Amino acid sequence: MSGHESLVDELLAGKHRALARVITRIEDRSPGYRELVSELHGHTGQAEVIGVTGSPGAGKSTLVDKVAKRYRERGETVGVVAIDPASPFSGGAVLGDRIRMASNVGDMDVFFRSMSARGSLGGLSTATTDAVKALDAFGKDKIIVETVGAGQNEVEIVKTADTVAVLVPPASGDDVQMLKAGILEIADVFVVNKADLDGADRTVKELREMVHMRDASPLSGHHGAGDVDQGQADTGAGNDGGGTAREPPIVETVARTGDGVEGFLEALADHSRWLDRTGERETQARKRYAAEIRTLLREDGAALVEAELEARGGLDAYVDAVAARETDPYRVAEEVLAPLADCVRDERPD
Amino acid sequence: MSAEQDRRTIRCLVAKVGLDGHDRGAHVIARAFRDAGFEVIYSGLHKAPEEVVQAAVQEDVDVVGISILSGAHDTLVPKIIDGLEEYEAAEDTLVLVGGIVPEEDREELYDLGVAEIFGPGASMAETIEYVRENAPDR
Numbered sequence A: 001m002s003g004h005e006s007l008v009d010e011l012l013a014g015k016h017r018a019l020a021r022v023i024t025r026i027e028d029r030s031p032g033y034r035e036l037v038s039e040l041h042g043h044t045g046q047a048e049v050i051g052v053t054g055s056p057g058a059g060k061s062t063l064v065d066k067v068a069k070r071y072r073e074r075g076e077t078v079g080v081v082a083i084d085p086a087s088p089f090s091g092g093a094v095l096g097d098r099i100r101m102a103s104n105v106g107d108m109d110v111f112f113r114s115m116s117a118r119g120s121l122g123g124l125s126t127a128t129t130d131a132v133k134a135l136d137a138f139g140k141d142k143i144i145v146e147t148v149g150a151g152q153n154e155v156e157i158v159k160t161a162d163t164v165a166v167l168v169p170p171a172s173g174d175d176v177q178m179l180k181a182g183i184l185e186i187a188d189v190f191v192v193n194k195a196d197l198d199g200a201d202r203t204v205k206e207l208r209e210m211v212h213m214r215d216a217s218p219l220s221g222h223h224g225a226g227d228v229d230q231g232q233a234d235t236g237a238g239n240d241g242g243g244t245a246r247e248p249p250i251v252e253t254v255a256r257t258g259d260g261v262e263g264f265l266e267a268l269a270d271h272s273r274w275l276d277r278t279g280e281r282e283t284q285a286r287k288r289y290a291a292e293i294r295t296l297l298r299e300d301g302a303a304l305v306e307a308e309l310e311a312r313g314g315l316d317a318y319v320d321a322v323a324a325r326e327t328d329p330y331r332v333a334e335e336v337l338a339p340l341a342d343c344v345r346d347e348r349p350d
Numbered sequence B: 001m002s003a004e005q006d007r008r009t010i011r012c013l014v015a016k017v018g019l020d021g022h023d024r025g026a027h028v029i030a031r032a033f034r035d036a037g038f039e040v041i042y043s044g045l046h047k048a049p050e051e052v053v054q055a056a057v058q059e060d061v062d063v064v065g066i067s068i069l070s071g072a073h074d075t076l077v078p079k080i081i082d083g084l085e086e087y088e089a090a091e092d093t094l095v096l097v098g099g100i101v102p103e104e105d106r107e108e109l110y111d112l113g114v115a116e117i118f119g120p121g122a123s124m125a126e127t128i129e130y131v132r133e134n135a136p137d138r
Helices: A004-012 A016-028 A033-041 A060-073 A128-138 A173-179 A200-216 A261-278 A280-311 A316-323 A329-347 B024-035 B049-059 B073-086 B103-112 B124-134
Strands: A048-054 A078-084 A093-095 A110-116 A142-146 A163-167 A189-192 A250-252 B011-016 B039-042 B063-068 B094-099 B116-118
Touching (some): A004 A033, A004 A128, A016 A110, A016 A128, A060 A078, A078 A093, A093 B024, A110 A128, A110 B039, A128 A142, A163 A261, B011 B049, B024 B039, B024 B063, B024 B124, B073 B103, B103 B116, B116 B124
Parallel strands (some): A048 A163, A078 A110, A078 A142, A093 B039, A163 A189
16 A cells, blocks of 8 residues: 555545554654545544543443444444553553453454554543544544543543543542542543442432532533633633533443443433534534644644754754853744744735 | 654554463563553454454554464464455564464464464564564555
């Protein structure tokens, strides 16, 4: 497989091998991967993307397996991206989520892909969003993204998923308190998995109290891609008009046996209908695209500046000059950037 | 763009097929590969050849390491290689076998497309070096 045109054609024609290879190119950021993703973009937008997150051992993989099976029974095709952490020392990883996919063995219409977080924080790999696009373009009806076993702040998933399910293990009462400010804020659906264990009822009750408390707060917002890490005025909580706030349901499951999975699916479908009814789906998609564009601009802008620095002989000479008090960091930045800014101004179409 | 890197991460599937329940070796290999900087997908025990093929194709691994200690390599390995061929994945996947393979069976496996066989006594460093050098160029 040489040119990326044929690779895209083969992916669109439904070849599993091509889909797998495209995801590898995206993960490796190998030359030409941007063009690949660009070409795929026009074919996306049909899939429903579901994020599943929660602490390590909460049962994410097992639940995803059961959910995938139910979707398959309804005749829908499924893509799964499961992310595991990479070793901070060797960069290597053991990706173990696949072992839990016992209900879907031999079914190629469940496309399961393990990914290493490759050092990025936030619970996803930087390649995850693009990998989801590849699965979407391939024609998967449902795409499930399973994050790294998450602690408090792994909230990147909201930038990729339409609906986010947060798994909370029973008897994590103290943790519930602790988690309050991070991951629990992004849930569209709460799942108390392992609901057959002691303490499940209490966890459900505590979650319910937490949700009510949040709704009572005058600042209560809702999940959306732009809400994370971007204090833009257009994402403030005040512009909801009260129409889009939504209380996340709390469902109980025993993923191992499949108990409660149907209820979980219903909660997901319910959220999906709500997204359509309120127009929130489109709003979120727009926020996501905006965030994606900003990220790329930031990365590419930084690369451009880096190249310019390189062309000027690197940073060292400037550092020397600053240390010798001949100039200062502000003037250096101005000097390097002024020609770039001039170019941009001259080229700007009116 | 500078964001594109040229060094690829090697991805390996460590697979246990058939009725053989001895996974100590597979665990040790998985761990050693991880420490060598590879991304390792471990299949778990008692996998059917089709499952191994499904995993190898979807995960787009560079290397499939099949661990067999049961003596069933002569029936299981051909099925895996046939499956890889079916998905046009055989030619750029390095297939390795680890475990107990009698001398007289080796030639047959090499003919099928197994790149190397690592028996008892093969050193971990040697195996890792072999993978680094022979991982397919894509």
